[in-house]
Amino acid sequence: MNTIDTLNAHRSIRRYLPDPLPREDLDKILHAATRASSSGNMQTYSMIVTEDPERKAALHRLHFEQDMILEAPMLLTFVVDWHRMNRWCRLSGADPGYDNFLSFMVGFADALIAAQNAAIAAESLGYGICYMGTTLSSSTEIAKFLELPESVYPATTLVIGKANENPDPRARLPIAKIVHRERYETPSDEQVLETYRNRETEGWNRYMSFPDLAKLIQESGVRNLAEVYTKLKYTKDENREISTAMLELLRAKGFLDPATR
Numbered sequence: 597m598n599t600i601d602t603l604n605a606h607r608s609i610r611r612y613l614p615d616p617l618p619r620e621d622l623d624k625i626l627h628a629a630t631r632a633s634s635s636g637n638m639q640t641y642s643m644i645v646t647e648d649p650e651r652k653a654a655l656h657r658l659h660f661e662q663d664m665i666l667e668a669p670m671l672l673t674f675v676v677d678w679h680r681m682n683r684w685c686r687l688s689g690a691d692p693g694y695d696n697f698l699s700f701m702v703g704f705a706d707a708l709i710a711a712q713n714a715a716i717a718a719e720s721l722g723y724g725i726c727y728m729g730t731t732l733s734s735s736t737e738i739a740k741f742l743e744l745p746e747s748v749y750p751a752t753t754l755v756i757g758k759a760n761e762n763p764d765p766r767a768r769l770p771i772a773k774i775v776h777r778e779r780y781e782t783p784s785d786e787q788v789l790e791t792y793r794n795r796e797t798e799g800w801n802r803y804m805s806f807p808d809l810a811k812l813i814q815e816s817g818v819r820n821l822a823e824v825y826t827k828l829k830y831t832k833d834e835n836r837e838i839s840t841a842m843l844e845l846l847r848a849k850g851f852l853d854p855a856t857r
């Protein structure tokens with residue numbers, strides 16, 4: 597497949613065969629990740645490969661027991677990494693000023709761009725992938741488990757392996773509502789509702805097709821898709837709790853220089 601076809605064929609895979617990735621395929625994926633653009637070519641990220649079944653089982657618990665982690669042969673965790681750069685600067689007699697939020701954001705962008713390169717490389721080789729947002733939800737525990745030192749922060753994780761399912765591609769919001777010409781065109785209420793009109797049906801039907809979720813939706817009195825997001829999937833309380841933990845970890849890892857707080 598050419599690159600555009602690979603991109604357009606993307607869908608997240610959540611059921612995997614256990615077949616290990618041949619070393620040469622993993623090497624191709626890791627190499628493609630490092631070919632990503634990065635700020636100043638500093639490559640302020642690292643990738644941690646997890647293949648050991650026991651360590652995968654431990655990460656399965658930290659990633660809210662998402663079973664694809666047990667099924668797939670490997671996980672790739674992308675971390676913001678200024679540790680290497682800071683050490684090199686100091687060893688070279690240079691004084692690194694990278695203990696701040698800007699540097700964290702730069703490293704986060706580098707890590708995510710590298711991750712997406714890895715994802716596309718894996719898909720182009722015929723593998724399935726799924727991102728794990730739980731990397732942020734459990735960042736403190738994952739940082740501890742992966743023994744991340746000062747100036748290193750977990751950014752995201754990719755599950756990679758041979759697909760054991762063939763889901764249809766998921767619909768996207770209408771492209772005309774996503775693209776703005778020359779300046780941001782703030783939509784009217786009616787336009788916002790129109791943007792989500794198809795999603796409301798498609799998303800609702802999808803969630804209702806999972807028996808556990810359908811039961812939860814019925815029992816909780818959730819009335820529409822927006823409430824599925826706000827009351828069940830990503831709640832204010834949980835987001836606040838995770839944000840507090842993330843800020844604490846950012847501080848502990850040295851990304852919140854007191855002078856900039």
Ligand SMILES: Cc1cc2nc3c(=O)[nH]c(=O)nc-3n(C[C@H](O)[C@H](O)[C@H](O)COP(=O)(O)O)c2cc1C
Binds near residue numbers: 752
């Ligand atoms: C940063 C990020 C985190 C994600 N975290 C999860 C996750 O923890 N579990 C999961 O099943 N899917 C996860 N996904 C996959 C999304 O649910 C998926 O991309 C979205 O529903 C669109 O579906 P598609 O990728 O099949 O097109 C994540 C995606 C991204 C980009």
